[in-house]
Amino acid sequence: MSTDQLAEQLLELALKSGAEAAEVFESRSLSRTVFFEANRLKQQMSTQTEGTALRLWCSGRPGLAVAYGPVDAIALVEKAIALSHLNQPDLLGLAEPQCQDFYPDLGQSVPVEQLVNWGEQAIDWVRVAYPEVLCMGEWDCEAESIRLLNSKGLDCGYTDTTLSCYLTAEWVRGDDFLSVSDGQTLRGDLDVNGIVQQLLQRLEWASVNATPAVGRVPVLFTAKAADMLWGTVMAALNGKQVLEQASPWSKALGSQVVADRITLFQQPEAGPYSCPFDDEGIPTQPRVFIQNGVLESFYTDRTTGYLLGMGTTGNGFRPGLESYPTPSLFNLLVQPGTRSLEQLIAQLDNGVVVDQMLGSGAGISGDFSINVDLGYRIRNGEIVGRVKDTMVAGNVYQALKHGVELGSDAEWNGSCYTPSAIVEGLSVTGRNDN
Numbered sequence: 001m002s003t004d005q006l007a008e009q010l011l012e013l014a015l016k017s018g019a020e021a022a023e024v025f026e027s028r029s030l031s032r033t034v035f036f037e038a039n040r041l042k043q044q045m046s047t048q049t050e051g052t053a054l055r056l057w058c059s060g061r062p063g064l065a066v067a068y069g070p071v072d073a074i075a076l077v078e079k080a081i082a083l084s085h086l087n088q089p090d091l092l093g094l095a096e097p098q099c100q101d102f103y104p105d106l107g108q109s110v111p112v113e114q115l116v117n118w119g120e121q122a123i124d125w126v127r128v129a130y131p132e133v134l135c136m137g138e139w140d141c142e143a144e145s146i147r148l149l150n151s152k153g154l155d156c157g158y159t160d161t162t163l164s165c166y167l168t169a170e171w172v173r174g175d176d177f178l179s180v181s182d183g184q185t186l187r188g189d190l191d192v193n194g195i196v197q198q199l200l201q202r203l204e205w206a207s208v209n210a211t212p213a214v215g216r217v218p219v220l221f222t223a224k225a226a227d228m229l230w231g232t233v234m235a236a237l238n239g240k241q242v243l244e245q246a247s248p249w250s251k252a253l254g255s256q257v258v259a260d261r262i263t264l265f266q267q268p269e270a271g272p273y274s275c276p277f278d279d280e281g282i283p284t285q286p287r288v289f290i291q292n293g294v295l296e297s298f299y300t301d302r303t304t305g306y307l308l309g310m311g312t313t314g315n316g317f318r319p320g321l322e323s324y325p326t327p328s329l330f331n332l333l334v335q336p337g338t339r340s341l342e343q344l345i346a347q348l349d350n351g352v353v354v355d356q357m358l359g360s361g362a363g364i365s366g367d368f369s370i371n372v373d374l375g376y377r378i379r380n381g382e383i384v385g386r387v388k389d390t391m392v393a394g395n396v397y398q399a400l401k402h403g404v405e406l407g408s409d410a411e412w413n414g415s416c417y418t419p420s421a422i423v424e425g426l427s428v429t430g431r432n433d434n
Helices: 006-016 073-084 112-129 192-205 223-236 239-243 302-308 341-346 396-401
Strands: 021-037 040-058 061-068 134-150 155-173 176-186 219-221 264-266 287-291 332-334 350-358 367-379 382-387 390-395 411-413 416-418 421-423 427-430
Touching (some): 006 021, 006 040, 112 134, 112 192, 176 367, 176 411, 219 223, 223 332, 223 350, 223 396, 223 411, 390 396
Parallel strands (some): 219 350, 332 416
Antiparallel strands (some): 021 134, 134 155, 264 287, 264 332, 367 382, 367 390, 390 427
């Protein structure tokens, strides 16, 4: 955490220059990354960034100025004031002191040598089973420190240290090209054996090709693919989308919106994406959004919560230093089911597994059509091979209302903790020679 007095100096200058309120947001990060290519260590890289954002209000008009690296305090204040003159009056969105000063780091840093060792170990294990594949990957340790200071007396911060890895195996068999990828983001340690076993399982399932099941057949999204479904749900729960009447659930509080097996919530202390307070200085809080299929809450920042008449939920985050806080989820957890991925597969007589996909998600509309980059055919409760030239289409909202079953294999995919999921009502198209 920075020990200089830049933040205090910026606040003092802003208030002396005519601002009625001001806020300083500081971000400092250090990332150490090792890269592997063609089964070998290719590069080690260390990246350090420093950014400072000053937000102030002059005559009720907000102005935001950002600087990276060394900061000229006078120039930054003058820029923020100049920008405020161009904006319309807005709600003064400063938080009163509500959280403790500085929070302990929940993560643990590891040396570059450990990252290299993990990467080499993972690649060796994969190539023992499949010596013909080419592996590439990234292994990273990143520490980010946040400090938020405002003219109402708020001064708080935390340091967040996370470990992440991404491993890809490429397999060329004549004219057939296969790429299988998996990754992790955790605190303290990485489960190298876990990611290798998942990669080996996918390679085994893809060892032969199969024709896809077509028509309206059950589709099993693995944990890493299922976050496509929850991305639409996250958009529908966004208070800004509700305020603009863009969410189909804008007037559905208290109503059944998805199948009763589905419960979604956030837990501030859960997983590598835990966070003690949002970018407006509001303590984050446990919150259930959907309970047994019933919509219970949206998520908001201070401005959106005020306009909706429900207050902030502590979900005001900046997409970047140059941006104003907006409603965002720092983590979303989907309550897992009781059956393993293998048990979900075994209960299907005919279906398709989606593990990797090409194309964007459904977005707020819920409609999607994706190309299956890596998927498998299920026949009589078993995976019989990889499917190619296959597309899956449908509507997320409709699919989540009927015939949903969730697995017990939840894992973090980005900031979403999700299990695998079987959904009905989707259309599968592809070349079928049966």
